[in-house]
Amino acid sequence: MAQRIGYAAGAFDLFHVGHLNILRHARERCDVLIAGVVSDEMLQLVKGISPVVPEVERVEIVRAVRYVDRVHVESTPDKVDAWRELGFTHCFKGDDWRGTEKGLRLEQSLGAHGVEVVYFPYTAHTSSTALRRALAQLDAAATGS
Secondary structure (H helix, E strand, C coil): CCCCEEEEEECCCCCCHHHHHHHHHHHHCCCEEEEEEECHHHHHHHHCCCCCCCHHHHHHHHHCCCCCCEEEEECCCCHHHHHHHHCCCEEEEECCCCCCHHHHHHHHHHHCCCCEEEEECCCCCCCHHHHHHHHHHHHHHHHCC
């Protein structure tokens, strides 16, 4: 049986239980798990945000998670570039991507290379966006703005 190499990429900013869940579920479905940490530059380019936690620290946090065998810093927005470099057989995403334009593009582009895209339940009650928003509100209240 061929080795199943998984790839789970994300910003992993403000690391929370949703991140841990994706990495845990991904590891259960592959022999080797590579976690892709999106670079600071890519986060700014693709999402228009600067991470709260710097890239080097996000890499160290993700590297310390027991489910992760290897960490890859993602420096281009195209997952096919990561596939060419890493040779993964499965790509794991939160199901907030399922059925969306970006999810369908991902399935098509990686599927052309034999990569299966697998979706896991998105942890809706906890997200980096929600945490970032809460921090901004606390900061505004503290500074009186």
